[in-house]
Amino acid sequence: MKQNLETTIALLERTPAALDALLRGLPKAWTERNEGDGTWNALEIVGHLAHAEVTDWMPRVQCILDYGESRDFPPFDRAGFWRILEGRELAEVLDEFSRLRLKSLTELASLGLQPADMDRTGRHPSFGTVTLSQLLATWAAHDANHLHQLARVLAHQYRAAVGPWSAFLGVMSCNGHSERG
């Protein structure tokens, strides 16, 4: 389907509560184990989402509106979430993600974007011209991307424990598709 601002926001506004319901109070055996060296645990995934609220999505929306294709998007460090995690428990990172997402969506609403704005363009440092509509669709799909990753990280913890059922659970065959910004 085509990106539609209302449809996009409907998903974006639900993700923090969904992660909260799934992860708050869950034993660390689930939330602080990853899929092996160089992979993220649940805490880091939520940290990454919170960090992207500050440095990725709305700054890029604003960059398109202010500069169009005349300059590259500001850089986004996928692993720059360590500042958000520092000294925080998962419950606090969930609160922070909720707060930052609400702030982003409030700012987005205040822009009063119209359907015609969706075709406005900006310049991605890796692949050049992109539209505001593509950026907004990616914001929502990026939530789904990390929910997909999170579910896989959780399932991985019981990979051995499920015994022969492992072959019957598709998530156990998912090989952790890479993601870049």
Place this chain on the structure above:
Amino acid sequence: MKQNLETTIALLERTPAALDALLRGLPKAWTERNEGDGTWNALEIVGHLAHAEVTDWMPRVQCILDYGESRDFPPFDRAGFWRILEGRELAEVLDEFSRLRLKSLTELASLGLQPADMDRTGRHPSFGTVTLSQLLATWAAHDANHLHQLARVLAHQYRAAVGPWSAFLGVMSCNGHSERG
């Protein structure tokens, strides 16, 4: 990690609220589209989870306790959820899943299972001997499996809309790993 009853239940008791927070009120553009012929949409995924509460998990736990390996598990029809969906909106199916999961977990608690019970065995119709511990681990991993699928189904709706970002989102490369009961 090893399956542990408390750890397993911690995940099982959170799944209905997580799905509720993500899906309740979400536009049908997200919840009633699938990944193509023969695949499930969000409504069907929740219906499948609700159906499994009635016909899969606790009946199999009880079968291990009552009959051990002397008889096969009762059959489970992966697509038998149509009765649960019939005439129901997504909000009602979410309510039904919540209610049935709570009922299952109440029954599970009433069994007073001890660590030694985890090694008790039953007979799966496809792959023979399995332990109660493996069955319980699979119950939790099966939740994660369908959360993983759901996230992929959501992302799929914006596959075209994200434009060049598609290559950067791992979920778009996930090819829908099969699952059997």
